[in-house]
Structure formats: structure tokens, C-alpha cells
Amino acid sequence: MLDSNFASTQTLRLTQLHSHDIFYTPLEARFDRLTRLARxxxxxxxxxxxxxxxxRLWFKSIVGWNVRELSIADSLSERTLASTEAVIIEDTQLDSTTAKHPLVVGGPKFRFYAGQALLDHRGDAVGAFEVFDLRPRALLEQDLQNLHDLVQLARKELLTTDLHDAQVQLVKKLDLARREALMDSLTAVWNRRAxxxxxxxxxxxxxxxxxxxxxxxIDINQFKAINDSYGHPAGDRALQKVAQSLVSSVxxxxxxCRTGGDEFLIIMPQVSAGEADTIADRLRRTVHHTPLRTRGGAIQLTVTTGIAVRRPGERSTAEDLVQAADRALYQAKQSVAGLNGPTEPFPARARAQTK
Structure with a gap:
């Protein structure tokens, strides 16, 4: 267990972290890029x-494991948070501190762990960069260097909150409880209220x-069929996969934002119509190339998009803009009905004018 001195010295730093608006913010591509690179x-x-x-430990970014929060006692991070050096456990079943850990003997059954604390400017651990494997293994010297480099990049990003304009204004004015209420708990993106x-x-x-x-x-194609054929847990994982693909594409x-059961909304400030089309094309391709793997086989996910652009000087309201995008979505679904198969995976896009 962490000693009381370590816990007490963190109190002030945790308060400062709260003021830096790190906790309960939506998925961000800048962190997801680093975890993908690490994997x-x-x-x-x-x-x-x-x-x-x-x-508690809150997962700002994670790939390969569906978890958002853990108590430190239930994690494998305790030693890492108390150390300034990388912690490498080549075989968790042979390490006395982890051999009987719930994440080793049950749950994911992790057999390998490597982590390094993310230190603030004072040298206090505010989080960790961690990788896990289901098999025992060793890290090469180059692997250790890669881990160190990724830790430094993550540290820089973590200590530089950079949510953009309206998002950062929303984050700064809310306490943690209200901020959490504007997050979609399943997908870790903004919800409809936000x-x-x-x-x-x-x-x-x-x-x-x-x-x-x-x-x-954005609407997920054949989402009801996924739920009916594979069950609601698969549907939930599909929503998470799509949300992660959207975040990585914009x-x-x-x-x-997730605005409904299988519906998402992306707000794009300072964008041209052509750039909005490019973003929509990119996110559809990203979703298509990220299949959902289930016990019953891989599910090919696809989405349909509808775009609306409000040009400078136009007086359309937020409601007008979303309604125009909804009309474009409907038009796209009608024009390419049944064409989202392997031969035509990316046709479902339409753009509407606002009032």
C-alpha cells in the first residue's frame, strides 16, 4: 500500500489538478494517439x-480494455505512482506484489505490466502511462526508450489542458459533479445537454x-440489428468503437457528442463546407476500418452522415442548423439505401444548406 506520507503530499497537488480541469473531460485525440502508439x-x-x-484512477485514454475508473487499490498502478522510475513486471504471477491481485488471477488475467508515473513540475505523480499484456514478456532496450518518450509526451499533454474555445469555457465554469453530468458515461464524449x-x-x-x-x-447503420443479433453488450461496444473513431477523425x-441511442453530433467551428466534407469522409472511413470483434465474428460497422454549414452572416439558429443536418442525413440514407456493403463502404454523405 502507499504510505500515508505519499498520500498526504498529494492533497495539494490534487486540488491544483482539479483547477487545471483534467478530470471528467471527454475523450481527446491527442491522448488517444499516444495510447495507440504505445500499443x-x-x-x-x-x-x-x-x-x-x-x-481513484481515472482513465484519460485507454485502448484494448473497457474500463473508465478503478480505485488505486484495485489497480496495478500503486508501485508506479510511488516511484520516479519505470516499473516493469515481466510475469505478474511470479511477482509477490501482484501474484494474487484480482487483475492477475481474475478479470483480464494480466501477466505483464509496465508503467511509469506522470510527474508534474514539482515531481509529484499525477497519473501514469501503462501497458499490459496477457502473456509474460520482457522489454527490449528500445522498448524502454519508447516508453520513456511516450511518458514525456503524455506528461506534456496532461499538464497542458487544451480543449478548444467553447469546450474549455464549458469545462472551466463547471465543478466536477456538473461536468460529469454533461458526459455520456458509456462513450466518454459529451452528451446532448452539453x-x-x-x-x-x-x-x-x-x-x-x-x-x-x-x-x-452521424447515425450508425443497422444498429438495431447489432443489438438484436449480438445482444446489448455488443451494441454498447459498437457505440464505444464509433465514439473513439469519431474522436480520432476530427x-x-x-x-x-452523443445525442441519442445510436446518434452522434460533431460541432465544427471555423470550417469551410469542403473541409467539413473531408472530415465526414475521414470519419466514415475510420469507422469502417475499425470492426467490432465479437464471439460470433467481426461486425463491420458503418455510419451515415449529414452535414450543415452556417456561413458568416447567416442568421440560422442552432435548432435550424441541426435540423438541416438531419435533413441531409435523411437524404443520404435514402440515396444510398442498401449500398453500405463491402463494394460501396463510404457513400453515405449529404450536405444541406441552412436557412
Whole structure:
């Protein structure tokens, strides 16, 4: 267990972290890029960036494992948070501190762990960069260097909250409980309530600076069939997969929101019609190339998009803009009905004009 001195010295730093708006913010591509790089370069199925919140760990980014929060006692991070060096456990069943751990003997049954604390400017651990494997293994010297480099990049990103414009304004004005209430708990993106506020702020900013703003409505194709054929847990995982694909496809300043059962909304400030189309094309391709793997086989996910652009000087409301995007979505579904198969995976896009 962590000693009391370590826990007490973190209290002030945790308070400061709260003021830096790290906790309960939506998925961000800048962190997901790093965990994807870690999984590829270190050849592990799971990689995570965690942030310490009291005696809990909150997963700012994770690939390969469906978890959002753990108590520190239930995690494998305790030694890592107490150390300034990388902690490498080549075989968790042979290590006395982890041999009987629930994540080793049950649950995912992790057999390998490597982690390094993310240190703030004072040298205090505010989180960790971690990778996990289901098989015992050793890290090569180059692997250790890769881990160190990724830790430094994650540390820089973690200590530089950079949510864009309306998003950062929304985060800063809310306490943790209210901020959490604007997050979709399943997909870790903004929910409908947040979408309404973020879009209104984006329109106000666009009017002030005489800029365009666009929205993209996304609908998962055949989502009901996924639920009916594979069960609701598979449907939930499909929603999570799509949300992660959307976050990785948009620009850093765009807001990804889940607005309904299988519906998402992307708010794109300072964007041209052509750029909005490019983003929609990219996200559809990303979703298509990220199949959902189930015991019954791989599910090929596809989405249909509808885009609406509000140009400088136009007076359309947020409701007008979303309705226009919904009309474009309907038009796309009608024009390409049945064409989202392997031969034509990316046709489902339409764009509408606002009033």
C-alpha cells in the first residue's frame, strides 16, 4: 500500500489538478494517439493514460480494455505512482506484489505490466502511462526508450489542458459533479445537454468573429440489428468503437457528442463546407476500418452522415442548423439505401444548406 506520507503530499497537488480541469473531460485525440502508439510500438494489447483523483484512477485514454475508473487499490498502478522510475513486471504471477491481485488471477488475467508515473513540475505523480499484456514478456532496450518518450509526451499533454474555445469555457465554469453530468458515461464524449450548450456558444463565437460553423449528424447503420443479433453488450461496444473513431477523425477543436441511442453530433467551428466534407469522409472511413470483434465474428460497422454549414452572416439558429443536418442525413440514407456493403463502404454523405 502507499504510505500515508505519499498520500498526504498529494492533497495539494490534487486540488491544483482539479483547477487545471483534467478530470471528467471527454475523450481527446491527442491522448488517444499516444495510447495507440504505445500499443503498436510496445506490442501490447492494452495501453492507458491514467490520472490520479484521490484514491481513484481515472482513465484519460485507454485502448484494448473497457474500463473508465478503478480505485488505486484495485489497480496495478500503486508501485508506479510511488516511484520516479519505470516499473516493469515481466510475469505478474511470479511477482509477490501482484501474484494474487484480482487483475492477475481474475478479470483480464494480466501477466505483464509496465508503467511509469506522470510527474508534474514539482515531481509529484499525477497519473501514469501503462501497458499490459496477457502473456509474460520482457522489454527490449528500445522498448524502454519508447516508453520513456511516450511518458514525456503524455506528461506534456496532461499538464497542458487544451480543449478548444467553447469546450474549455464549458469545462472551466463547471465543478466536477456538473461536468460529469454533461458526459455520456458509456462513450466518454459529451452528451446532448452539453451539445446544446456547445453549439450555442460556437454560433455566438462565429457571429462575433464572422466565421462559419458546421455540424455533422452521424447515425450508425443497422444498429438495431447489432443489438438484436449480438445482444446489448455488443451494441454498447459498437457505440464505444464509433465514439473513439469519431474522436480520432476530427480536428482537435471539434466537439464530439452523443445525442441519442445510436446518434452522434460533431460541432465544427471555423470550417469551410469542403473541409467539413473531408472530415465526414475521414470519419466514415475510420469507422469502417475499425470492426467490432465479437464471439460470433467481426461486425463491420458503418455510419451515415449529414452535414450543415452556417456561413458568416447567416442568421440560422442552432435548432435550424441541426435540423438541416438531419435533413441531409435523411437524404443520404435514402440515396444510398442498401449500398453500405463491402463494394460501396463510404457513400453515405449529404450536405444541406441552412436557412
Amino acid at each position: 503498436a510500438s510496445l506490442r501490447t494489447p492494452v495501453a492507458a493514460i491514467t490520472v490520479r483523483d484521490g484514491q 451539445a446544446d450548450e456547445l453549439l450555442q456558444k460556437a454560433i455566438e463565437s462565429a457571429d462575433e468573429h464572422k466565421l462559419a460553423v458546421a455540424v455533422c449528424v 480536428r482537435d477543436g471539434d466537439a464530439v
